[in-house]
Structure formats: C-alpha cells, structure tokens
Amino acid sequence: MSDNRVIVFGGTGFLGRQVARNLVAAGHDVLVVARNAPRATTGYRFRAIDVSGVRPGELAAMLAAEHPAAVVNATGGKWGLTGRGLEASCVGATEAILTALAMTSLVPRFVHLGSVLECGLAAPDAPGAAAQRSSRPASEYDRFKLAATEAVLEAAAQGTVDPVVLRLANVTGPGVPPASLLGLVAGSLVAAARRGGHANIELTALDARRDYVDVRDVAEAIRAAIRVPGTTVPIAIGRGESVSVRTLVAMLVDISQVPATVVELPAPAAGAEDWTRVDLRPARELLGWTPRRMLSEAIEALWRHALEGDPVETR
Numbered sequence: 001m002s003d004n005r006v007i008v009f010g011g012t013g014f015l016g017r018q019v020a021r022n023l024v025a026a027g028h029d030v031l032v033v034a035r036n037a038p039r040a041t042t043g044y045r046f047r048a049i050d051v052s053g054v055r056p057g058e059l060a061a062m063l064a065a066e067h068p069a070a071v072v073n074a075t076g077g078k079w080g081l082t083g084r085g086l087e088a089s090c091v092g093a094t095e096a097i098l099t100a101l102a103m104t105s106l107v108p109r110f111v112h113l114g115s116v117l118e119c120g121l122a123a124p125d126a127p128g129a130a131a132q133r134s135s136r137p138a139s140e141y142d143r144f145k146l147a148a149t150e151a152v153l154e155a156a157a158q159g160t161v162d163p164v165v166l167r168l169a170n171v172t173g174p175g176v177p178p179a180s181l182l183g184l185v186a187g188s189l190v191a192a193a194r195r196g197g198h199a200n201i202e203l204t205a206l207d208a209r210r211d212y213v214d215v216r217d218v219a220e221a222i223r224a225a226i227r228v229p230g231t232t233v234p235i236a237i238g239r240g241e242s243v244s245v246r247t248l249v250a251m252l253v254d255i256s257q258v259p260a261t262v263v264e265l266p267a268p269a270a271g272a273e274d275w276t277r278v279d280l281r282p283a284r285e286l287l288g289w290t291p292r293r294m295l296s297e298a299i300e301a302l303w304r305h306a307l308e309g310d311p312v313e314t315r
Contacts, residue, residue, distance in 0.1 A: 090144035169238030238278030
C-alpha cells in the first residue's frame with residue numbers, strides 16, 4: 001500500500017475536483033475515478049468508471065492494483081436527478097465501492113462526504129448543530145445520503161474500511177453547480193453581462209437561513225480527514241454561522257456589478273423552518289480544522305469562475 005496514494009471517486013464534480021487539486025498540491029499520488037473524463041488533468045491520473053454500474057469484481061481488481069492508503073467518496077450529486085437516478089448517485093455508488101473493497105484485503109481510510117441534512121433542518125433555537133441531532137431527513141435526497149452514511153458505518157463495523165464521515169453544510173465557491181441557487185443566479189448575471197443588459201432573476205422566496213462554506217475549505221477538511229485517526233462519529237463541516245440566502249444572492253449581484261432585479265415568487269406551503277448551523281467543535285477537536293475563508297471570498301471566486309465560462313464537468 002502506498003501511504004501517499006488516494007483515490008477520489010466522483011473527482012470531476014464540484015467537490016471532487018477541488019479535493020483532487022488540493023491533494024495533488026499537498027504531494028499526494030491521486031487517481032480520480034468518474035464516469036466522464038475531465039477536459040484536462042492537472043497532476044493526477046484518471047480512470048473512466050461508472051461505479052454504480054461496473055461489476056464488483058472489476059472495481060475490486062482496480063482497487064487491489066492501486067492499493068490506496070485512502071479513498072475519498074465524493075459521489076452523490078443531486079442536481080437534475082430524482083428517483084432511481086438520485087438513489088444510484090447517492091447510495092448505489094457508495095455501496096458499489098464498499099462491496100468492491102470488501103472483496104479485497106484492503107482496509108483504507110474511507111472519507112465519506114455526507115450532508116448535514118441527513119439530520120433534517122434545525123430550528124433557530126436548537127442548541128449546537130443540525131448534525132448533532134437524531135436523524136430526521138426531510139427530502140428524498142437527504143434520505144438517500146443518510147442511507148449511504150449508514151452503509152459506510154456498517155462497513156466500518158465489519159472491518160472493511162477505516163472511516164471518517166464528513167457531513168457537509170451548503171457548499172459554495174468556484175465551480176458551483178449551474179443548477180444550484182447561486183449557480184442559477186450567476187448564470188443569469190453572466191448572460192446579462194455578456195449582452196450588456198439588465199438581469200431579471202425570478203427565484204422562490206429566499207427565506208431560508210443556511211450554513212454556507214467555501215468548497216476550498218471543504219477540500220482542506222477532507223485532506224485533514226485522511227491524516228487523523230478514524231472515527232465512527234460523523235463530523236459536521238461548515239462555517240458555524242447561519243446566513244440568509246437572500247443576503248448571499250444580494251452579495252453575488254453586488255460583486256458582479258451587473259444591473260439586476262431579483263423577484264421573489266411566493267414560497268410553497270409552509271413546512272419545517274429552513275435553518276441550519278454547524279457546530280464546529282468536533283471538526284476542531286477531531287480534524288484540527290476550521291474554515292479559513294470568508295463568504296465574500298467564496299462568492300467572489302464563484303463569480304470569477306462563472307464569468308470565465310469554465311463549467312464543472314459532470315461527475
């Protein structure tokens with residue numbers, strides 16, 4: 001086993017691409033595995049594999065030949081997916097990797113990227129973090145992410161992986177998915193900037209307050225998770241503050257300097273209050289990690305990336 005070798009599954013997506021770049025910069029030997037090849041590789045190797053569809057034996061043979069010290073599971077994209085497609089992305093890919101690892105003699109560090117929404121949405125008066133409460137996933141995506149985390153922890157109980165589960169808050173920054181809220185706003189602003197016109201942006205009511213964290217800080221947390229002792233206690237990753245989504249949209253419009261009108265459409269029927277905030281103490285204590293970047297830095301980098309017209313490859 002190479003102590004320096006890391007396989008990043010889903011390494012061409014929004015999160016995975018930043019993870020691969022961060023690990024390469026830190027001197028790791030990185031193999032990225034995803035369905036579709038990126039336009040260019042920068043310091044890492046690539047293999048095109050659809051992990052949710054490949055035969056377990058083939059994936060196991062690849063893992064055995066690579067003999068990684070660590071595996072980062074950055075699969076589980078949700079944009080544009082529903083039903084079976086979403087389940088395959090969030091659960092099927094994770095289970096396929098775990099099944100393949102169980103067919104080998106490897107017990108690598110397994111860094112799994114979950115979501116704080118596996119635990120549902122917090123109320124503003126809830127002590128601590130959304131990720132610290134008992135699991136109450138609200139959406140289909142949240143339920144599938146919870147199922148993937150549970151599969152990782154079960155594999156850990158069977159001794160086939162050495163886990164660190166990171167439950168991520170909302171992630172933003174350069175390369176944000178175009179179908180996400182801030183990605184949609186950025187796309188409208190870019191289109192207006194290129195035609196020299198005014199952006200008219202219609203959005204569902206921006207009443208939510210969420211914990212947002214820069215994708216580059218998340219990549220640093222993942223690198224830290226490779227170095228520290230494994231744990232079966234999921235660790236929440238965010239900035240530790242709840243920010244109005246309306247404020248973030250206004251910040252992006254302001255940074256772009258594109259004339260824009262944002263119209264908020266009526267929200268669906270009221271449900272659970274849409275509020276999250278991460279407790280950073282476990283990340284500090286177990287990973288030695290805290291976020292370094294301000295949200296303004298994340299939004300500025302998001303805008304520069306969107307304006308350059310370099311969309312993130314699909315995982």
